[in-house]
Structure formats: C-alpha cells, structure tokens
Amino acid sequence: MLKFILRRTLIMIPQLFLLSLIVFVLAKAMPGDAITGAFAGDPNATEERKEELREKFGLNDPWYEQYGRWIGNAVQGDFGSSYMYKQPVTTLLAGKVGNTVLLALFTLIITYIIAIPLGIVAGRWTDTWADKLIVTYNYFSFATPLFVFSLLMLFLFSFILGWFPIGGSVDIKIEEGTWDYIVSKMEHLFLPVMSGALLATFGTIQYLRNDIIDTKLKDFVKTARAKGVPERKVYTKHILRNSLLPIAAFLGYEIAGLIGGSIFIESIFSYPGLGQLFLTSIGARDFTVVTALVMILGTATIIGTMLSDIILSIVDPRIRVE
C-alpha cells in the first residue's frame, strides 16, 4: 500500500509540471494582460506608465523566461504577487481557501448523507412509489440550473421566511472565537451547502441505484440467497459492498469539482471563495492568480483520484492484485 501511494505521489510531479506549462502558455496566449484590463477606460493612464509597469512586472519578456522565473519561485513556494489584489498570491489564496474547503466539505458530506440512503432505497425497492419519487427528484435536480435553484432557496428561506442570512460567511458584528461566531458561520453556510448538495446528488443516486439493480441479479447474490443468508445481510454485506465501488471512485473527482465548481454559489451568496476569484482573475488577466489556482485545482484532482484509488483498493481486493 505504501509503495502504491509513494509511486502515485512520484507520478504527480511530472503531471503537475506539465499542467503548469500548459496553463502558463495558454494564459499568455490570451489577448491582453493585467495592465490592459486594469487601465481600460481610464483616461489617466498614459502609454509610458503602462509600458513602465509592464517592464517592471516582466510582462514584455518572452514566455519561456517568464515561465522559468515563475517555476523557479513556485518550487520555493512563492507564487508571485497578484496584480489586481496587490498582495502575494499565497496570502490571497490562504484567505479564501478556508471558506471554499469548508463549503466543499460540508456540501460533500450532505450530498452523501442524502444520496446514499436514497440510492439504496431506490435500488433495493425498485419500481415502488418510493423509487419513483426518488427518480423524479433525481431528474429534477439534474435538470435544475444551480444558480436558479440557489436564488430560489435564498428567496424562500432568507427573504420570505427570514430563517437564514442573505449572504456572506459570518455576521461581522459577532466577536471571533465565541460560540455565537461558530453558530453564525453555520447559519451562513447552511443555504449555500444545501443549494449545492440537493442538486449534486443525482450522480451518486443514479449510479448507486443502477449498480444495486445490476448486482441483485449477479450469481454470487443468488448463491448467498440460496445458502440462506438473510435478506438484510445480502444487501449490507454482498450487494452494497460492490455497488459502492463506483461511488468511491467518484469521490476524488467530486472533491475537485466542488472546489472549482462553486462559482455560482459563491457569487449568489456573496461568499468569498476560490471559485469567484478564479473567474475575476481570468477576466482581469491576473496571470499569477490564474496559474496558482489551476495548480491548486490540478493538485486537488490528482490527489482526489489517488484517494479514490486508495479507497477502491481497500474495498475491492481485486485491485490490489498486481
């Protein structure tokens, strides 16, 4: 197992290196740069000043020199400075990554809490009214755009019922470190998490349901039944263990997707996180932030898939056979 993890980690290095190269080249190929956008429509900006700044930030150098400089610093943990935010990228991201991870983590947990039981019920009691209800919900969540759903949740629970705050990550008037502070954070998290989780369940439910239906007919299940294993045990011990495989395999992608895919949620709930930062920095050609973020997402994906593989090898002994 250790060898497996070590090998995967070593493979990560060239993968990340390649990723950084591609991202860097693509970012540079976009029209305009941080200076163009920052001074667009500003009559005060003279051409000399813009050139002076480009020179200062090394934006006039050929891309390979810029890349060399960047990767040299990045290896030492210095991802440069954001032009737009005027602070080191690491500081900038550190302030937001916490919010995003919190959001992603809770969304993931709630998604599974909802999806796994529903998937099992739908798979075990196929074609009952419960199954049909779940499948309907599934189609519904699959088809509903996230931003519409979030707005509706916000409208209903914040504006009409007034149960939850309209946005932000915490009430500014509450002192840090108190119990109220944690409660306030949770209150602010609830709607964004529920909006994300209720719609994110469809993949898990669908896979689980289909897999259980498939597995039900497999020979080893018949054998188990034939030798008199009680029905409940057939499901928990024999079917579920097999059917959870694809879910485990998806976990890694799920994590990466949640970190990058929370743009709408973050924007609608005015919740400052990485997703929003990603969009704004692409628009502003804030290259240092864009590359750093892609690297983070890339790393999250790679680690996520590794995680999936590890989980798979635990639940499925066949994978461990080399």
Place this chain on the structure above:
Amino acid sequence: MVKKKLMMLVSLMLVLSVFLAACSKDKEKVEGVEKEKPDSEKIEEVENTEELSFPVDVSNKDAVLEDGELVYALVTDDPFKGTLSPVFYDDTHDATILSFFSESLLAGDGDYLITNDGAATYDISNENKTITIKIKDGVKWHDGEPVKASDLLYAYEIIGHPDYTASGYVFPTNNISGMTAYHEGKADTISGITVSDDDRTIAITFEAPSPSILSGVATDPVPRHYLGDVTKGEITIEEIEGSDKIRTKPIGFGPYKVKKVIPGEAVQYERFDDYWRGKPNLKSIVLKVVNSATILEALKKGEVDIAGFPTDQYLNAKDVDQFELLGKIGFTYTYIGFNLGEWDKKNKTSIMNPKSKSADKRIRQAMWHAMNNEVVGKEMYHGLRVPATTLIPPALGFHDAENKGRSFDPEKAKELLDEAGLIDVNNDGFREDADGNELIINFLSMSGGEVAEPLAKWYMQNWNDVGLKVQLLDGRLHEMQAFYDMIDTDRPDIDIFMGAWVAGTDPDPSDIYGRESFNNFSRYTSEKNDELLKAGTSEKAFDVEYRRDIYNQWQEMMVEEVSLAPTLYRHDLKAVNKRVTNYSIDPGSPNSDIWMWGVTK
C-alpha cells in the same frame, strides 16, 4: 394510483413553472428588445414619455436618531479587493469603502473644485505654480496622532517611488517639480515639495501652472507613523501593499473608524469621536457585499439602507414603498470611435490617415445622425440612459447644456453622405465610397451584459438604414481584454468601435483627446484642437469663465469634427431606505459628507 401519478406530475409542473417564471422575467424584456430593435419602423411606437429625473436628496427630514446604525451595500457579484489606502487602491469598490474612514485634506464643491471648507485650507502663489496647504487644528488620525503635513508629503513619496505600481502616478502629480528625478531614483527627495517646521503646512510646486490643480491635486495624507517609513528603509512598498495595516486594520482621519474587516465581504465601522468636523451622526455602519441578483429583495426587506442600484432591475424598483431612488447623470459616456489614423510609437503622437474610411468628417457626422439613441436609452435601459450631446458629460460643471450635439436625423445623415460622394452606384442597397468602390465598415464592439449584442445590432441597422454597410469585426463581439488589446495595438482593419470613458473630475479633456495622448484612440488631430486644449489648461484658465468659454468652444468643435460620436449618458441610481436622513448625492450639498448621514428609526 394513476390519479396520484397525475397529481404529482401536476404539482411538479407547478413548481417548474414557478422556476421558469422567476427566471424568464428579465430575459423576456431583453429578447423582446432584440426582436424589435432591428426594425426601424417601430420608432413611432416609442412612447413619448417625459424624460426621467430623480431627486438628489432624501425626502425624510425627521430628526436624526442618536446612536443609529446603518447598513450600506456594495452591489457587486465579486468580493471587494480590500486595498484600503488612498494611494494604493485601484478599484471603485475599495474607493467606496475608503470614503467612510479616509478623506482628502481639501474638500471639493459641487463642481469638484477644491475649497477651504475641508480639513485644510489652500493658497495659490508663485505665478499659479505653487499650492500651499495648511492643515487646520484638531485634525487627528484615528489613533489620536495629529495629521501632519509630512503625512501628505509621504503620500507623494509613495506614489512617486520607483517601486510603486498602483494607479496614482498620473497628472498633475507627475508634474510636480523634481518628481521625475525622484521617480527615476535619481533624487532622494522631491525638490518641489517643502514642509514647514511646525509640520502643519506643505507647499507643492508644479513644473507649469495648470488649473487642473484646482480639481486634480491629490491631498490624501498617509499615516507615516502607522505604516512605517519607506524613505528610511523601515518597510518596502510591497510590504505595505500586503500589510494588514492597509487591509484589515487601516486608519484614516475620516468620520468613522474601521473596527473590523472580513476580507472581500464586509466592513464594520464605528463613530470616530474626535472627527475634526464634530461628532458623526451614526454610532456604527456596516458595509457589506450584496449580489446584484438579490439587492432588490434585500432593500425591500430593509436589510440594507443604501445601495447603488443596478439599471436592469429599475422597472421592478420604481414603485416600491420601502425605499426611494436618488439619481443623477454620472461621469461615464459611451461612444462610437472612428479609426482615423495611427499611433506613432517613436514620436509618441497620433498621425491621421487621409485614406481612412471615415476621413471625411461628413461621414462621421452622418453616422452620428443615423444612430437612434433615444430608443436605445428608453427601450434597452428603461430610460436610465439618455442620448449624449458633447464630450464633457453633464456631471461636470463645464458641460455645455446649450450644445445639443447631433440628434437622430436619418434624412440629414443621408444628405451628408450624398454630399460626401457616397452613392449607391451598383444598386445593391448600400452606398459605395467616394471612388465608387464597395464600402464595408468594420465595427468592433465589446461583449458583456445582455444588452451588448442587441445594442451593436441596433446601431448596425441604423447605419444600414442610411445606406452604410457595417459589419461586426470578425463577425462577432469581442471580450473586454481582447477589445482593448486590439485598440492598443492599432489593429488596422478596425474602422469604428464602441467603448466608454469615465471622465475624471478634472474637466481637461487632453488625456483622451490630445495629440500626444495614446488614449486618443481615434487618432484625431488638428491645430484647433491643440490650441483649445492648451488654452483650457493655461494660466489664464484659472479664470473659470475664460475656461468655460474655451471648453464650450472645444465641445462645439468636437460636435463639428466628431472624432468620437458620444452616444449615451447614464443615470447613476442610489436606492435609499426611507429611514435614512441627511443624505444627498449632490456633491455640492453638505449632506454628501458622510458624517452628516443619519437614520430616524
């Protein structure tokens, strides 16, 4: 069972239709516009409603509640940047956050000209080259230290510093004597700035006299004792930029102190009891970011007291009881620019090209006359945008209200084009150029927002109607960065382009229209233009009436020459809860000063 199923389906449909209704409301409007727009015959159907006008002061005149609290919304879909220093910020949202706790030493009047009513007084001497600023007694930083003249000097030392990269290094700051040498690292001090021994008075001498000083001189001090001194090597520019002292714990000398910042999300202010004007009315203010999709509901619910209001939701907000809308025409104007030449990089000057497709000014005049901006303003912007007349927007005192610009007049446009020799020779419905060759005008327009595309198509249709064949450059709209990249690099096949300028408080237009300004994207030049722009900033122009006359002449000339055709001015709206009092968006009103703002409930 069947019945049950049906019921479920019905209820599902109901839920769905609520969704659809919720999201289609705004869209419908835009789609409707898109369909209607290119049909010029609809013009007659546009109602001749009165032009919109909004109050600039709140109607609530009740007594101010002691120790009230107010919530101010920053309406944006992105977190704010949070560079909270008057010399380092670049962004309008940060500017708003700053305005509560930081001010300029010299106050401005309704025309944005400096006055003696602020925390300092001024005097101009030395043939109008030197401004002497004297800080009044009792002006204190939030930490209790007095605001010193050397703190203002510090602002200039940072802005001029070779490592400084924010947007403060502009005219007239870069015109201070000795600033260039300091900026290039050749001098340790700025020779044109002297501070008196008692540290209350600062004298700033400029290379040349210019009335722009009266509106453009930077007087925002920076707390040297709090941030640390860059000139003594205590801290670097980069360290200040990243420092908590300008991000989460900034200080100023304005009416409210920053108590707490949640980066990108919210700021909490509390009253500064030692404010130099007196005790501010409110006990505390919370400023928070609110998404534009939810601002209307937040206002209705009273969760927010003051908010900049998005144009596209105006129709839903007109008759709401909880708040009132204040508005005035802002500094921004949209324009159609003509590619009349190119930028000579070596000599840093614009050169006109007599072969340009719109080199004949009658063509440019005709294209302005052909645009029906009234319909655009009324239909696409609900009347919140109005046809623009001159290149100095009405927010500035130097706008010539008498000058009506060029109104929508397709017949006049056709006449002008006929005169210019653009005749449809081959009867394909479009005019050929003066030599009888086919004329296709390439139009560069920016994407972004739902209106961008219908707007571009509407203008193209307007020009088609007078016989000009206009097509989108590359057949599509271009994203903002690509747009400015193409403009900056002078892409030769651009013939006309649509952009927007935000005018500064200084009326001098030479930064956009001067011969040697790169921002003169049209590359229009003329002797008369040079002459007027120079006269407008000459020593004689310290006389406001003289200056006004010069700028009236310049606006007149530009309506004749049309280097850019201004299209629309914008109403900027503020939604204000009815419990707010002493609030005004008129820069000349004392209630525009934040310390006066109050609530009555």
